[in-house]
Amino acid sequence: MVLKSLLRFIVIRTAVLVATLFTAFTFTFLLLRAMPVSAVENIIGSLTAQGQVVDPQAMIELRKTLYEIFGLTGSITEQYVSYLRRFLTLDFGPSIMSYPIPARELIIRRLPWTVSLLAFTTVLSWILGNLLGVFAGINRKKKISKVLVSLSLTLYPIPYYIMALALIFLLAYLIPIFPLVGGFGEVVFTDVFILIKEWLYRSTLPALSIVIISMLGWWFLSSFTLTLNVQTEDYVYYAELRGLSESRILKSYLFRNVLLPQVTTLGLSLGGIFGGALLTEILFTYPGIGMLAYRAVLSGDYPTALSMLSLTIIAVAIATYILDIIYPFIDPRVRHR
Numbered sequence: 001m002v003l004k005s006l007l008r009f010i011v012i013r014t015a016v017l018v019a020t021l022f023t024a025f026t027f028t029f030l031l032l033r034a035m036p037v038s039a040v041e042n043i044i045g046s047l048t049a050q051g052q053v054v055d056p057q058a059m060i061e062l063r064k065t066l067y068e069i070f071g072l073t074g075s076i077t078e079q080y081v082s083y084l085r086r087f088l089t090l091d092f093g094p095s096i097m098s099y100p101i102p103a104r105e106l107i108i109r110r111l112p113w114t115v116s117l118l119a120f121t122t123v124l125s126w127i128l129g130n131l132l133g134v135f136a137g138i139n140r141k142k143k144i145s146k147v148l149v150s151l152s153l154t155l156y157p158i159p160y161y162i163m164a165l166a167l168i169f170l171l172a173y174l175i176p177i178f179p180l181v182g183g184f185g186e187v188v189f190t191d192v193f194i195l196i197k198e199w200l201y202r203s204t205l206p207a208l209s210i211v212i213i214s215m216l217g218w219w220f221l222s223s224f225t226l227t228l229n230v231q232t233e234d235y236v237y238y239a240e241l242r243g244l245s246e247s248r249i250l251k252s253y254l255f256r257n258v259l260l261p262q263v264t265t266l267g268l269s270l271g272g273i274f275g276g277a278l279l280t281e282i283l284f285t286y287p288g289i290g291m292l293a294y295r296a297v298l299s300g301d302y303p304t305a306l307s308m309l310s311l312t313i314i315a316v317a318i319a320t321y322i323l324d325i326i327y328p329f330i331d332p333r334v335r336h337r
Helices: 002-033 038-047 056-071 076-089 103-138 143-155 160-174 192-230 236-240 248-277 278-283 289-299 302-330
Strands: none
Touching: 002 302, 038 056, 056 076, 076 302, 103 143, 103 192, 103 248, 103 278, 103 289, 103 302, 143 192, 160 192, 160 278, 192 248, 192 278, 236 248, 248 302, 278 289
16 A cells, blocks of 8 residues: 555656656747847847858858757747757857867766855755754854854855855965865876875866855754754644654754754755856866856857756756655655655
């Protein structure tokens, strides 16, 4: 019976996943079609505005090629089917700003930088932030708790770029422990240990800037608030009246219930890392997805921009899908129904 309910739930959630992707892709398709200027005419207009002399026949061939690249040939139904296929395969043709390199190849080159940085910093800040938040909530009357709360309330409103610039000035300029540049470009390392060492050396400062803000920002404040709320619940009072040990109350009643909503946010945050961290990558010259998206938008590189949008939509949808399936195993109050 339990297995049957689980399979039925998975089938339903899979159908919801497909419907979500279909809706997102359809909305993006309609939004692009509603734009007053087409991407093709935009590109051709930018070429002619630069004063380039182009043979009329070559211009016709260029326009035809661009229309094929963007899937704008044929009926609206054929264009829509082609558009869905491109979204699902991330194949939007060559990048305009790096022609003739495919847009998908540009993303593949930068994706490891973004995933390695944001996946690590997101998980680490989530763990540390929640542990500190629960600790401060349990010991809310102690001085250490008040110091942590005051520090968090001070750092949380500060814009991220201010903290990042302060770390750059302190640890890369005033005390040159880390480099100003967060990546090493197209350099190829033959020794994997040297590669890892160089990556750690150049990624530590960007990671530190993200962890400090995230750990002592939202993760700490939310877990601290949740801890205070859970401590007033009836089941916590009942556990204390039953004479259960403090460690068991902390582990089975308090900590677990505090983390349940945090797990949801963590799953969505991990799904969103494929969008990159634009400010981090700009300030630290980090060669990630965010910087690529920024350059693609500025240069009108629609194939690259749409490839990244596709990747982000798919990642967030799949993260939500996985979270829906595993959540009943985390929270016994939720059932696969």
